[in-house]
Amino acid sequence: MANTESLNQVIRLLKYEAAHNKCYTLYNRVAPDPTGDGSIWLDMADAQNRAYRITKEGWLLETDVPILFRRYEHQRPLVEAVKGGDAKLLLPFVNIGANKSSITTQHRQLLLLVQTASYLIPNIAHPINAIFGGHGSHKSLAQRYIRELFDSSAALLLGIPRDENAALQVLDHHYIPIFDNLSYMPNWFSDMLCKAVTGAGQESRVLYTDDDSFIRSFRRCIMLNGLNLPATKGDLLSRTIMHPTEPVDKTLTEKELNEKYAKVLPEILGGFLDVVVKALKLKGTLGESKLFRLADFTEWGRVLAIALGETQGNFMEAMEENLRNQNSVDIENNVVAEVFLAYCKEAIETIWATEEQPFTSTPSEVFAQVTTKAQEIGVNVKNSKRYPQGANLFTRKLNDSKAAIIASGWNYETTHNGQYRVISIWNITNPLEKTITTMINSVENHTKLLEAS
Incomplete structure (x- = not known):
């Protein structure tokens, strides 16, 4: 049996060989060809060490496979x-x-x-x-x-x-x-x-x-x-x-x-x-x-x-x-984002806000107004794990769904004006154009109803 010193020498030698010889990147199941020719390998993980090679010309089940895969x-x-x-x-x-x-x-x-x-x-x-x-x-x-x-x-x-x-x-x-x-x-x-x-x-x-x-x-x-x-x-x-x-x-x-x-x-x-x-x-x-x-x-x-x-x-x-569907589910699962959008769609100061002239307030004031809206539509805002109890957590919850909020037609930004934090909110869609379109649609629908009667 080899003694401890002999084993340590072998270990040091193997570490040296591993550190100074060629290194291989090993993949799990799917790998690019190591030559960089654009072909792809799919590991069969069988006893014969076979793999599918996929190229622009076709695919083959190969037996001569490069060193590519780690097995489990x-x-x-x-x-x-x-x-x-x-x-x-x-x-x-x-x-x-x-x-x-x-x-x-x-x-x-x-x-x-x-x-x-x-x-x-x-x-x-x-x-x-x-x-x-x-x-x-x-x-x-x-x-x-x-x-x-x-x-x-x-x-x-x-x-x-x-x-x-x-x-x-x-x-x-x-x-x-x-x-x-x-x-x-x-x-x-x-x-x-x-x-x-x-x-x-x-x-x-x-x-x-x-x-x-x-x-x-x-x-x-x-x-x-x-x-x-x-x-x-x-x-x-x-x-x-x-x-x-x-x-x-x-x-x-x-x-x-x-x-x-x-x-x-x-x-x-x-x-x-x-x-x-x-x-x-x-x-x-x-x-x-x-x-x-x-x-x-x-x-x-x-x-x-x-x-x-x-x-x-x-x-x-x-x-x-x-x-x-992603954005819809995101909003549904974030009650803060859902109520925030309901607030934005009804508040005069946000409906007409644009990126050039956004509605600006403090996070605490917006949080208070959104919370009032939440209570109006029946959201439990007290001692709720889903609804934040402060403005700081409120903006964090908004950030979780910001992409979905933007996809819904609104955007916001929190900044510091040198004295305190402010939040700016604006309507991404043109509010005047949107209002005119809504009015036109309403008139058209009303005309159709009159014609039908």
């Missing part, structure tokens, strides 16, 4: 994809929309397919997939099926970890983590998911007895599900695509559904690989367009939509709908 115990091998598959075969297993022929349902299905295809694009921020709906809508099952495509695991469904360190480890180990059946989300976990979408880094000590440390850095394709929308905070909502589901007709058992899905899984995977091949060809050929919160996803989403046989216009319309 929970990972399971992916299925072998077939050529000429169809990504849209996924849709019957995710029951989105009550009216399957409506434009809204078609847009939501397109967003689901684009979002799923984007999981094969490395090094971008991927929006959160949030599925919600009533009992029997197969929320968990639908997300399991999506995860099986690219990140098969022995632990497909996860709960909220006990603390931040445990959450970091879970997010590090799972490329497409599914946080299942959520009814409540702690603020710290909501904040951590935001970081995991846009790029999280955390330094930790290797052992409690030494000074060595290691860095966890990752971007993840996160899924959430629950009876109601799990994401409620504005910053998390702005990184989320919402997928409301409908109850499923109980004609098949879960076992039968699993068997049915397993039969088409190789075709669905092959279809998504084909979509990314087409998207790689199209990338960079489209003109400029509006960018949403996750700009890289928007850019890739446009080409992925075309690769799916849809139009970039339909994708952008679907994103606009999702943005409107």
Whole structure:
């Protein structure tokens, strides 16, 4: 048996070799080619160390794979994809929309397919997939099926970890983590998911007895599900695509559904690989367009939509709908923002305020006026966890939903005038033009009623 000194010498030698030889960046499941040629690798995580290589020319299941991937115990091998598959075969297993022929349902299905295809694009921020709906809508099952495509695991469904360190480890180990059946989300976990979408880094000590440390850095394709929308905070909502589901007709058992899905899984995977091949060809050929919160996803989403046989216009319309839903939910979940908007729409001093001539007051005075409005519409303002008890917390709660407030046609700014804090509020839309339009609409409606009578 080697003595302690010999072991220490070997450890020092290995540390030296690791520090002075070539370093490799290791990825979880999906990686860019290390040569920088634009191709993409998807790890099979099987005993043969195979991986799919996706290029502009096509895709192949390769056995000669560069040093790219870090493996974890929970990972399971992916299925072998077939050529000429169809990504849209996924849709019957995710029951989105009550009216399957409506434009809204078609847009939501397109967003689901684009979002799923984007999981094969490395090094971008991927929006959160949030599925919600009533009992029997197969929320968990639908997300399991999506995860099986690219990140098969022995632990497909996860709960909220006990603390931040445990959450970091879970997010590090799972490329497409599914946080299942959520009814409540702690603020710290909501904040951590935001970081995991846009790029999280955390330094930790290797052992409690030494000074060595290691860095966890990752971007993840996160899924959430629950009876109601799990994401409620504005910053998390702005990184989320919402997928409301409908109850499923109980004609098949879960076992039968699993068997049915397993039969088409190789075709669905092959279809998504084909979509990314087409998207790689199209990338960079489209003109400029509006960018949403996750700009890289928007850019890739446009080409992925075309690769799916849809139009970039339909994708952008679907994103606009999702943005409107985000803002609506944000306001609904922030009673302060909701009452503030009600106050702005009725107060003469704010209705006619413009950016050049805003209504300006102290935060305390505005807080008092908004609180009066809250009492008028029946909001509990005393001893309430939802409603702040002071002006400082009032402006903080407003800031949580500022993007949604701006989308609703109002803006505000808190500054210091040299003596005390002031808040300026203004109407983003032209108030005179808005009033004239309202009057015209009113006259037109009145004329129609007279003609009808």
